[in-house]
Amino acid sequence: MQKALAYKEACNLHIACGLFLHYLECLQKRCPAMEFPAIQIKLEESFMSGLMDGELVSSAENNVPPGDICSVQQFRRGCL
Numbered sequence: 322m323q324k325a326l327a328y329k330e331a332c333n334l335h336i337a338c339g340l341f342l343h344y345l346e347c348l349q350k351r352c353p354a355m356e357f358p359a360i361q362i363k364l365e366e367s368f369m370s371g372l373m374d375g376e377l378v379s380s381a382e383n384n385v386p387p388g389d390i391c392s393v394q395q396f397r398r399g400c401l
Contacts, residue, residue: 348360
């Protein structure tokens with residue numbers, strides 16, 4: 322059995338998930354329709370491996386909503 326998440330861990334995970342989905346939607350609006358599926362797959366792989374969690378939480382804490390998509394390294398490639 323796995324240990325249950327503490328409130329702070331669960332809260333940060335919730336923030337990271339919500340912001341990831343928001344930034345993914347923003348990227349879809351900016352990106353050409355033909356390129357988006359390949360970019361989305363790479364981003365989801367990075368997110369699911371936990372590589373973006375810290376940057377996403379930091380982005381949520383330091384940026385005014387709706388946030389800056391280019392504040393997360395993996396999303397920067399799609400911003401340009």
